[in-house]
Amino acid sequence: MILLLEQLLNGLQFGVMLFLMAAGLTLVFGIMGLINLAHGSLYMIGAYAAAWATLQTGSFLLGLLAGLTAAAVIGMALEAAILRRLYAREHLDQVLATFGVILFCNEAVAMIFGRQPLMAGPPAWLSGSVEIVPGVPYPVYRLAIIATGLVVAAGLYLLISRTRIGMLVRAGATHRELVGALGVRIGLLYTAVFGLGALLAGLAGALTGPLLAVQVGMGERILITTFVVIVIGGLGSVRGALAGAMLVGMVDTLTRGFLPAALRAVLPASEADALGSGLSSMAVFILMAIVLLWRPRGLFPAHA
Amino acid sequence: MRESPRQIIVLAISFALLAALPWIAGAVGRPDFVTLGSQACVMAIAAASLDLLMGRTGLPSFGHAAWLGLGAYTVGILAFHARDLGPWALQAWAVWPLAVLVPAALAAVIGALCLRTSGISFIMITLAFAQMFFFLFVALKTYGGDDGLTLRRRSTIPGIAPRDDVAFFYVCLVALVLVLLLLRRVAASRFGTVLDGIRQNERRMMAMGLAPFPYKLAAFVLSAAIAGLAGALHVNLFRFASPDVLHWTMSGELMVMVVLGGLGSLWGAVFGAAAMVVLHAVLAQWTEHWQIVLGPILVAVVLLARRGVWGALGGK
Amino acid sequence: MSVLTRRAALAAAATLAAPAILRAQAAPLKIGFVTTLSGPGGYLGADIRDAFQLAIENNTLGGTPVQLLVEDDGLRPAQAKQIVDRFLKTERVKLFTGVVFSNVMEAIAPDVLDEGGIYVSANAGPSSLAGRGCHRNYFVVSWQNDTLHESAGENANRLGHKRVFVLAPNYPAGRDAITGFKRFFKGEIAGEIYTRLDQTDYAAEMAQIRAANPDAVFQFHPGGLGIAFIRQYQQAGLGGRIPMVVSSPSLDSTTLNAVGDAALGIEVSAQWNSDFDNPVSKKFVADFQARYNRIPTYYASQGFDTALAIAAALRGTGGRVDDTEAFRREMLKANFQATRGKFRFGPNQHPIQDWYAIRPERGADGKLFLKTQGRVLADRGDAYAEQCKI
Missing domain, CATH: 3.40.50.2300 (Response regulator)
Structure with a gap:
C-alpha cells in the first residue's frame, strides 16, 4: 500500500514533467501546424544552462533563471531564423529540418560543455525528504517539481482562458486564417507562443537536471514520449496534453514499478526485469496505438 | 518517371563507379571503402522501399526501421538457433526469404491497423508500432537485449567465402539492382498508377470505383518485405543485429534519405541514401563533430532545394 | 653479392x-x-x-x-x-x-x-x-567482472549484514556483478533488481528498497549512473538509514567528488586505491x-x-x-x-590479485577522500579459470 502510494507520486512527478514538455509542443503544433522535433533540444539547452549556471554561481535559483532564459531566447531565435519558414510546408519537410536542428544542437552542446554529463545537485533547502504519511519519506525536490508543474498548469489555464493573448491562441488554434484577417500581427503571436513553449521546455530541463544526469541526447529520450502524450491528448489541446501527460506518466511508472516484480515470480530475475522494463516501455506505445485506433484525433481534439 | 539526359549520365557514371569500387578501393589503399559501398547499397534498398510508401503512395511512415530490424533479427535469431534447427538456418537461400516474409506478414496485420488513420496520426501510429518492436528486442535477453546479437558468420551463399568483403559487396549491389528493377516495374504497372492516384487525390480514386485500402495495404506490405531484405543484408554486413537498427532515429534517417534525395523519384531515394552514408563517413573522418555540419546541410536542403538532390539534377 | x-x-x-x-x-x-x-x-x-x-x-x-x-x-x-x-x-x-x-x-x-x-x-x-x-x-x-563484486560480498560478510538488497544494470557486467556478489555473500538476498543501462531515474527502485527494508544495499552502477543513484538514494531518505556496500565502480574518486557528503558511510572494495x-x-x-x-x-x-x-x-x-x-x-x-x-x-589470462576494503573519509583539508582499510581477499583469481582450456 505504501509502495503503491510512493509509486503514484513518482508517476505524478513524471506526468508533471511530461506536461511541461507537452504543453509547448502541442501549442506550437495546434497554432502553427509545426511538428517540432527540436523541442527536445530546448529541454536539453534549459538543463545545460541551468546546471552550468548553478555550478558557476552556486545558486540554484540563478541556475533556474539561466535555464529559462537560455531556452526561451534560443527558442525564439530558432523560430525567427529557421522554423518560421516551415509553417506552411509539409510535415515531412518540418521533420527533416528540425531533425537537422537536433543534430546541430546536440553537437554544439557537446562542443561547449564536453561529452561528460554535468552534475549539479538540488539546493540544500530542497534536499532530503519529508514524511508524507508516517513511515514514508518522499524527496522534497520531487514534491517541489510536482508543485511547480501544477502551478504552471493552473497558470496556463488562466492565461489561455482569461487573457487576450489566450483568446488569440484559442482562436489561432481553431481558425488560423481568421485571426490573421482580423489584423492581429500573427508573426509576433507565433514568436510569442513559440517562446512560451520553449520556456516551458527549458523549465522542464532545468528542473530535471538536478535529479538526473544532464547530458547530450537527453532531449530525444523525452521527445518521443512527449509526442505520445500530445497524440493521446489530441494535437493542439493543452487540456489534452495535461490528461495525456498524467496518463502516460502513471502508466509508465506503475508498469515499470510492478510488472517486473510480477514477472519475477515466473522467470529468473535478470530476464524478468529485462522483459518487464521492455514491456513497460512498450505500454505507452500500446496505449497510443489503442487511442489512435479508437479516437484517431486523441482524447480531447482541439479542432472539434 | 522519365529521366533527363543529365540524370541518365549521372546514373551511368554512378553505377560504373559502384561496380568498380573494389578496384578503386584497392588502388587508393582504403579497403574500408568496400564496406562503405555495401552499406550504401543496403541503405539504398531500405530507402527505396520507404519511397514506395512515402513518395509514391503518400503514406509517411515513421516506423520503417521496424521492418529493417525484423529482417535483421530473423537472420540473426535463426543463426543463433542453428545448432537445434540444422544447417539450413545458416543458408542464405533459406534464411533471406524468411527475412522478407516475416516483416511482410507482420506488415499485413499492422498495416491494416495503421491504414485506418491518415496524416499525422499515420506518422505517429507507425512510430508507435516500431517502438513496440524496438522495446520487444530490448526486452529479449535471450537474443542479447540491448547488447545486440552477434552473427558469428555470414549466411552461406554457395561459391562465396563468408569473409570475402568484396564478394559480399557485389551481393549487395546485385540485390540493389534487382530491387530497383522490381520497383520500376511496379511504378510502370497499373498498380503503380493507382498508388500515384491515391497520393494525388484519394477521393477521386474512390469516385472512380477503386477502393484504396487494398492498394495501400499491398504497398505497405511490399515496402516492408523489401526493407526486410535490406535488414537481412544489414545484419550480414556488420555481423551484428542490435535494437539500434529498430530505433526511431533509424526511421528518421531513412525519411531524411528519401526527402534529401527527392520524394517519389526512385533514384532520389538511392542517391539520398548514398549521400547520407558517404556524407556521414566523410564528415566523421574530417571532424569528430560531424553532426554540426550535417545538421545545417539538412536544414539548407529543406529550405533551398525543395525537390531534393535528384530533383535538382533534373534541372528546370 | x-x-x-x-x-x-x-x-x-x-x-x-x-x-x-x-x-x-x-x-x-x-x-x-x-x-x-x-x-x-x-x-x-x-x-x-x-x-x-x-x-x-x-x-x-x-x-x-x-x-x-x-x-x-x-x-x-x-x-x-x-x-x-x-x-x-x-x-x-x-x-x-x-x-x-x-x-x-x-x-x-x-x-x-x-x-x-x-x-x-x-x-x-x-x-x-x-x-x-x-x-x-x-x-x-x-x-574478471565477478571478482570485483566478490570482494563486496566478502566485505558485506565482514560487516555482518544478513539481508541485502542487490541492484545492477541489465548488461553482461551487471549480471556478473550480482553473480559475483552472491557467490561470496553468505546472508539472504532481500530483493534483486536489474535496472536499464541508460536509466538515470531510480525513483521506482528506491520505493522497492524501502518496501523490502533490508540490512544493506549492494548496487553496481558505474560512472555517472552511480552519481545519480547515490544522490537519489540520499534524497529518498535511505542514505544513513540503510547502509550501502559497493565495489569500486560505484564509488570512485570522481563520483565521490560529485556526490559529496552523501557518500559518507558507503563501504567500498577495490584492487587499488590512490593511497x-x-x-x-x-x-x-x-x-x-x-x-x-x-x-x-x-x-x-x-x-x-x-x-x-x-x-x-x-x-x-x-x-x-x-x-x-x-x-x-x-x-x-x-x-x-x-x-x-x-x-x-591466472590460467585463463585474467589476473590473480588482492582486494581491499576502502571507505570515504574526511581529510585534514575538509575534503573527502577514499582511505584503504585493509585486505578483504588475497590472491583471488576467478571462478571461471578452471573452465578455460587454452
Missing part, C-alpha cells in the same frame, strides 16, 4: 646499431584504443586513456615506437564494431585495448580475435570471455596529478597497469606483435611492477 651474404650483412648491421634507433626508423606500432568517451560513462574511458598515455614516454612503449589510435564508441556496440573493422582493415592494427563496458567487449572481442588480433583489457572482464570462451590472444589486466604505499603507485599518482590536475580513479590505475603490461611484453618480443605466441609468452610473464602491487596472470 648474393642474397645470402646481403642478408648476413644486414643482420650484422642490425646487431651493431642500437636496436632502439633501428626500430625508431620503422613505422610506429599502432595500438587500437576503442573506448567510451561520451555519456555518463565518458570519464571512465578518458581516465584509462590519459593514464595509458602517461605510460608512453617519447612516443615509445617498452622501447617500441607506438601510435595510439583513440576512438569513442559512445557505449554503442554497433559503433565499436565499425571502428574495430576499420582499424583492422585500413589501419592494419593488430593490438587492441581500451574498452570500458562489457557489452561493447562482447561485441568486438570476436572480431579482433577471429582476425588474429590481440586484445588486452584495461577494464571490462565479462564472464563469457573468461571461462569456456577464453582465448589465447585475449588478456585482462584489470579483473597505496608502493613506489610505482606513488609515482603514478603524483605524475597523473601533475599532468592532468586531478586525482586518478582506479580506472586510471588499470589503464596505467595495462600500458606497463604491454610495455613489458613488447620489450620481451623486441617490439613485434605479428608472432602472437611469442607476444603471449612475454605477456604472461607479467614482468612489471603494477600500481596495485602483487599481480600475476
Whole structure:
C-alpha cells in the first residue's frame, strides 16, 4: 500500500514533467501546424544552462533563471531564423529540418560543455525528504517539481482562458486564417507562443537536471514520449496534453514499478526485469496505438 | 518517371563507379571503402522501399526501421538457433526469404491497423508500432537485449567465402539492382498508377470505383518485405543485429534519405541514401563533430532545394 | 653479392646499431584504443586513456615506437564494431585495448580475435570471455567482472549484514556483478533488481528498497549512473538509514567528488586505491596529478597497469606483435611492477590479485577522500579459470 502510494507520486512527478514538455509542443503544433522535433533540444539547452549556471554561481535559483532564459531566447531565435519558414510546408519537410536542428544542437552542446554529463545537485533547502504519511519519506525536490508543474498548469489555464493573448491562441488554434484577417500581427503571436513553449521546455530541463544526469541526447529520450502524450491528448489541446501527460506518466511508472516484480515470480530475475522494463516501455506505445485506433484525433481534439 | 539526359549520365557514371569500387578501393589503399559501398547499397534498398510508401503512395511512415530490424533479427535469431534447427538456418537461400516474409506478414496485420488513420496520426501510429518492436528486442535477453546479437558468420551463399568483403559487396549491389528493377516495374504497372492516384487525390480514386485500402495495404506490405531484405543484408554486413537498427532515429534517417534525395523519384531515394552514408563517413573522418555540419546541410536542403538532390539534377 | 651474404650483412648491421634507433626508423606500432568517451560513462574511458598515455614516454612503449589510435564508441556496440573493422582493415592494427563496458567487449572481442588480433583489457572482464570462451590472444589486466563484486560480498560478510538488497544494470557486467556478489555473500538476498543501462531515474527502485527494508544495499552502477543513484538514494531518505556496500565502480574518486557528503558511510572494495604505499603507485599518482590536475580513479590505475603490461611484453618480443605466441609468452610473464602491487596472470589470462576494503573519509583539508582499510581477499583469481582450456 505504501509502495503503491510512493509509486503514484513518482508517476505524478513524471506526468508533471511530461506536461511541461507537452504543453509547448502541442501549442506550437495546434497554432502553427509545426511538428517540432527540436523541442527536445530546448529541454536539453534549459538543463545545460541551468546546471552550468548553478555550478558557476552556486545558486540554484540563478541556475533556474539561466535555464529559462537560455531556452526561451534560443527558442525564439530558432523560430525567427529557421522554423518560421516551415509553417506552411509539409510535415515531412518540418521533420527533416528540425531533425537537422537536433543534430546541430546536440553537437554544439557537446562542443561547449564536453561529452561528460554535468552534475549539479538540488539546493540544500530542497534536499532530503519529508514524511508524507508516517513511515514514508518522499524527496522534497520531487514534491517541489510536482508543485511547480501544477502551478504552471493552473497558470496556463488562466492565461489561455482569461487573457487576450489566450483568446488569440484559442482562436489561432481553431481558425488560423481568421485571426490573421482580423489584423492581429500573427508573426509576433507565433514568436510569442513559440517562446512560451520553449520556456516551458527549458523549465522542464532545468528542473530535471538536478535529479538526473544532464547530458547530450537527453532531449530525444523525452521527445518521443512527449509526442505520445500530445497524440493521446489530441494535437493542439493543452487540456489534452495535461490528461495525456498524467496518463502516460502513471502508466509508465506503475508498469515499470510492478510488472517486473510480477514477472519475477515466473522467470529468473535478470530476464524478468529485462522483459518487464521492455514491456513497460512498450505500454505507452500500446496505449497510443489503442487511442489512435479508437479516437484517431486523441482524447480531447482541439479542432472539434 | 522519365529521366533527363543529365540524370541518365549521372546514373551511368554512378553505377560504373559502384561496380568498380573494389578496384578503386584497392588502388587508393582504403579497403574500408568496400564496406562503405555495401552499406550504401543496403541503405539504398531500405530507402527505396520507404519511397514506395512515402513518395509514391503518400503514406509517411515513421516506423520503417521496424521492418529493417525484423529482417535483421530473423537472420540473426535463426543463426543463433542453428545448432537445434540444422544447417539450413545458416543458408542464405533459406534464411533471406524468411527475412522478407516475416516483416511482410507482420506488415499485413499492422498495416491494416495503421491504414485506418491518415496524416499525422499515420506518422505517429507507425512510430508507435516500431517502438513496440524496438522495446520487444530490448526486452529479449535471450537474443542479447540491448547488447545486440552477434552473427558469428555470414549466411552461406554457395561459391562465396563468408569473409570475402568484396564478394559480399557485389551481393549487395546485385540485390540493389534487382530491387530497383522490381520497383520500376511496379511504378510502370497499373498498380503503380493507382498508388500515384491515391497520393494525388484519394477521393477521386474512390469516385472512380477503386477502393484504396487494398492498394495501400499491398504497398505497405511490399515496402516492408523489401526493407526486410535490406535488414537481412544489414545484419550480414556488420555481423551484428542490435535494437539500434529498430530505433526511431533509424526511421528518421531513412525519411531524411528519401526527402534529401527527392520524394517519389526512385533514384532520389538511392542517391539520398548514398549521400547520407558517404556524407556521414566523410564528415566523421574530417571532424569528430560531424553532426554540426550535417545538421545545417539538412536544414539548407529543406529550405533551398525543395525537390531534393535528384530533383535538382533534373534541372528546370 | 648474393642474397645470402646481403642478408648476413644486414643482420650484422642490425646487431651493431642500437636496436632502439633501428626500430625508431620503422613505422610506429599502432595500438587500437576503442573506448567510451561520451555519456555518463565518458570519464571512465578518458581516465584509462590519459593514464595509458602517461605510460608512453617519447612516443615509445617498452622501447617500441607506438601510435595510439583513440576512438569513442559512445557505449554503442554497433559503433565499436565499425571502428574495430576499420582499424583492422585500413589501419592494419593488430593490438587492441581500451574498452570500458562489457557489452561493447562482447561485441568486438570476436572480431579482433577471429582476425588474429590481440586484445588486452584495461577494464571490462565479462564472464563469457573468461571461462569456456577464453582465448589465447585475449588478456585482462584489470579483473574478471565477478571478482570485483566478490570482494563486496566478502566485505558485506565482514560487516555482518544478513539481508541485502542487490541492484545492477541489465548488461553482461551487471549480471556478473550480482553473480559475483552472491557467490561470496553468505546472508539472504532481500530483493534483486536489474535496472536499464541508460536509466538515470531510480525513483521506482528506491520505493522497492524501502518496501523490502533490508540490512544493506549492494548496487553496481558505474560512472555517472552511480552519481545519480547515490544522490537519489540520499534524497529518498535511505542514505544513513540503510547502509550501502559497493565495489569500486560505484564509488570512485570522481563520483565521490560529485556526490559529496552523501557518500559518507558507503563501504567500498577495490584492487587499488590512490593511497597505496608502493613506489610505482606513488609515482603514478603524483605524475597523473601533475599532468592532468586531478586525482586518478582506479580506472586510471588499470589503464596505467595495462600500458606497463604491454610495455613489458613488447620489450620481451623486441617490439613485434605479428608472432602472437611469442607476444603471449612475454605477456604472461607479467614482468612489471603494477600500481596495485602483487599481480600475476591466472590460467585463463585474467589476473590473480588482492582486494581491499576502502571507505570515504574526511581529510585534514575538509575534503573527502577514499582511505584503504585493509585486505578483504588475497590472491583471488576467478571462478571461471578452471573452465578455460587454452
